[in-house]
Amino acid sequence: MTKKSAPAKKPEVAGYNARQAPINAKLGHDELIALYRDMVRIRRFEERCLRSYQQGKIGGFLHLYIGQESIAVGCVSVMGKHDHIITAYRDHGHALAVGMGMNEMMAENYGKYTGCSKGKGGSMHYFDPSRNFWGGHGIVGGQIPLGTGLAYALKYKGLKGAALAFMGDGAVNQGAVHESYNLAALMSLPVIFIIENNGYSMGTSQERSSAGPSLAQRAEGYGMNWDIIENGHDVLEVRDKVAAALKLAHEKSLPSVLEIRTYRYRGHSVADPDTTYRDKQEIEAYKATKDPLMVFQNSLLAEKVLTDDSIAKIDEAARAEAETSAQFAEASPFPSVEDIQKDVYWEADNPADRKSQGTLFFN
Amino acid sequence: MPVISYREALRHAMSEEIERDPNVVLMGEEVAQFNGAYKVSEGMLAKYGPQRIVDTPISEAGFIGMGVGAAMLGLRPVMELMFFSFYTVAFDQIFNNAANIRYMSGGLINCPIVLRGPANGGTNVGATHSHTPESIAAYHPGIKVVVPSNAYDAKGLMKSAIRDNDPVMFMENTILYGETMEVPDGEYLVPLGKANILRAGTDLSIIGHGRAIQMALKAADLLKEKHNINAEVVDLRSIRPLDEETILNSVKKTNRALYVEESKPFCSVGAMVAAIISDKAFDYLDAPVKRLTSIDSPAIYSMPLEKLQLPNVDRIYQAALETLK
Known part of the structure; x- marks a missing residue:
């Protein structure tokens, strides 16, 4: 992490090899395979979600993470016990990476009572505070002040932890994001703002939406550390750079902005036909050379960590897990009409401990 | 104390x-x-x-x-x-x-x-x-x-x-x-959702919240002094949760209600309270529920005019008399 004054593109460190970085050099076969497996699980889950959406089982919006798997998996793999995470609505990858189950996630997408939010949040609003995962947020950039607040609480309580606050490249022009940058830098909060830059804020490319040489470089205006991870498709590079930012947060309580270059294969949401703002060649070119699963798979094959046989087994298991989750969701009950008014007020849900009086609901 | x-x-x-x-x-x-x-x-x-x-x-x-x-x-x-x-x-x-x-x-x-x-x-x-x-x-x-x-x-x-x-x-x-x-020294709590009857009365319920309800107390003094009208003054204190019980009991006793507040009239707290009263105490009412709010426009700067735009003792007093017509 360095403070830089000029170019949008940070110079590559000569001879840098993410695999040789200390945090990755120590990884054993099982750990490497686990990283690969988690990425495969995200992709198969997303593909199964798409099918369910097309079958009319999932309502509203469905923002698929396909193409960006290396980021959620890489980031979460370097988090410690007191580190927390919050993201926007493209949240399935992060949820799986922190250890949420496909069943509760798919059931949430189906609007079922067995969903992680009892069918009250939907695809965009997953939560699991027991795994330090604070959503799943629908308004672009709206979660960034919350992530800053998580870091504030960690520092206040004297815990050696940090908050990883994820956003897309479309969020960087929201005022709440800039206000959060200022607060984090001003108060020295242990927060890492992670911009998953997939090049498009919905259907508007970066050059059509964001002024300035790079998104991360805006951190300089706040005297904050920043870095760009050019190879966001490389899970090991993501790990190395995010671990460095975490170290700064843990040891010096300093915030950072990380811009991770990535790409999404599907439209902004499934409702986006993806025909107006980029051509298919661009997508195919990325898939052919930078697909995060393929790139990691190839390097693990070369290292003989994976074999064709183990790759097939991992894939088969992930497909089966996703299929099971769809069956689980299908078989689960919807919430009841009574459930509509539960989980609104803590006091209403805990009547024995209620201190207030009077009417809370008006029908 | x-x-x-x-x-x-x-x-x-x-x-x-x-x-x-x-x-x-x-x-x-x-x-x-x-x-x-x-x-x-x-x-x-x-x-x-x-x-x-x-x-x-x-x-x-x-x-x-x-x-x-x-x-x-x-x-x-x-x-x-x-x-x-x-x-x-x-x-x-x-x-x-x-x-x-x-x-x-x-x-x-x-x-x-x-x-x-x-x-x-x-x-x-x-x-x-x-x-x-x-x-x-x-x-x-x-x-x-x-x-x-x-x-x-x-x-x-x-x-x-x-x-x-x-x-x-x-x-x-x-x-x-x-x-x-x-105000007593030390520990005491006022629960959310519990209205406070600031003045007991029998002829009219003046219900409201915030500074307007303090003005309503003065208006109630005038009503007593000039017309021998006994207004009950109910301070909601809490809007949500809402003490419906105290509101309804008061209206059932006085059969007339005036809601006073500083807000603008459209979808105000008084509008909600009027709806609740008409829904749950309609048969007890001898007159429509009246509301007294700020005059419906953005807040005006001009000093004497802002006083007239907001609820004041005289406006509340007049509104109460209309409720009693």
């Missing part, structure tokens, strides 16, 4: 809760070093230090959102809005995040935050600084709304609000900050 101001009552409440619970922190613009724009937090930085009394930049969306995030992780932030009107700048953080987080997480998260500050007109600061958003706030399930009209309630309600596990919007009043009354 000591006589203290509304401002001091708030300060005592926050101080007692800061001493009681290490997770309580007061945060906002000018609350610490400047001692509070309206001196509510005067002396608190010196007493409790910068960990507990925290100055923020002018950045409402940022710092209110930060407070919401900190509350999710177990802090009990008390966030001062220098003017409550500035809630508009933090609207998304309040109503999308604080209000919805429990629901969207299926009850996994709660958000014990207090947003407090003065929400009133009458000080010639124009439309941007004179919002009275209690009905807008109370419209949102997940949010609680409190509007104390006197020092005793300000203290007891503030202590309850800070201990509450749901987000509470606590609307104060700059004109009331200096008003004094007897």
Whole structure:
């Protein structure tokens, strides 16, 4: 992490090899395979979600993470016990990476009572505070002040932890994001703002939406550390750079902005036909050379960590897990009409401990 | 019993809760070093230090959102809005995040935050600084709304609000900050959702909240003096939760109701209360429920006119007489 004054593109460190970085050099076969497996699980889950959406089982919006798997998996793999995470609505990858189950996630997408939010949040609003995962947020950039607040609480309580606050490249022009940058830098909060830059804020490319040489470089205006991870498709590079930012947060309580270059294969949401703002060649070119699963798979094959046989087994298991989750969701009950008014007020849900009086609901 | 101001009552409440619970922190613009724009937090930085009394930049969306995030992780932030009107700048953080987080997480998260500050007109600061958003706030399930009209309630309600596990919007009043009354030393709580009958009566129920209900007491004196009318005056204190029982019992006794408030008339708290009365006590009514609000326009700057735009003793007195026609 360095403070830089000029170019949008940070110079590559000569001879840098993410695999040789200390945090990755120590990884054993099982750990490497686990990283690969988690990425495969995200992709198969997303593909199964798409099918369910097309079958009319999932309502509203469905923002698929396909193409960006290396980021959620890489980031979460370097988090410690007191580190927390919050993201926007493209949240399935992060949820799986922190250890949420496909069943509760798919059931949430189906609007079922067995969903992680009892069918009250939907695809965009997953939560699991027991795994330090604070959503799943629908308004672009709206979660960034919350992530800053998580870091504030960690520092206040004297815990050696940090908050990883994820956003897309479309969020960087929201005022709440800039206000959060200022607060984090001003108060020295242990927060890492992670911009998953997939090049498009919905259907508007970066050059059509964001002024300035790079998104991360805006951190300089706040005297904050920043870095760009050019190879966001490389899970090991993501790990190395995010671990460095975490170290700064843990040891010096300093915030950072990380811009991770990535790409999404599907439209902004499934409702986006993806025909107006980029051509298919661009997508195919990325898939052919930078697909995060393929790139990691190839390097693990070369290292003989994976074999064709183990790759097939991992894939088969992930497909089966996703299929099971769809069956689980299908078989689960919807919430009841009574459930509509539960989980609104803590006091209403805990009547024995209620201190207030009077009417809370008006029908 | 000591006589203290509304401002001091708030300060005592926050101080007692800061001493009681290490997770309580007061945060906002000018609350610490400047001692509070309206001196509510005067002396608190010196007493409790910068960990507990925290100055923020002018950045409402940022710092209110930060407070919401900190509350999710177990802090009990008390966030001062220098003017409550500035809630508009933090609207998304309040109503999308604080209000919805429990629901969207299926009850996994709660958000014990207090947003407090003065929400009133009458000080010639124009439309941007004179919002009275209690009905807008109370419209949102997940949010609680409190509007104390006197020092005793300000203290007891503030202590309850800070201990509450749901987000509470606590609307104060700059004109009331200096008003004094007897307030007991030390610990007491006023529960949210419990209305207070300020004056018992038999001929008419004047129901309301905030500074307007204090004016209603004076109007009630005039009604008695000039017409021998005994008005009952009910201060709601809390908008959501709402003490329907006290409202309905009063109306069933007097058979006439006038709602007074500083808000604008459209979808105001009085509109909601009138709907509840017509729904649940229609047969007891001898006259339509009347409402007395600010005159329906943005808050006017001009000093003598703003006094006329807001509820005042004479307007309340006249409205009461019309209800009794």
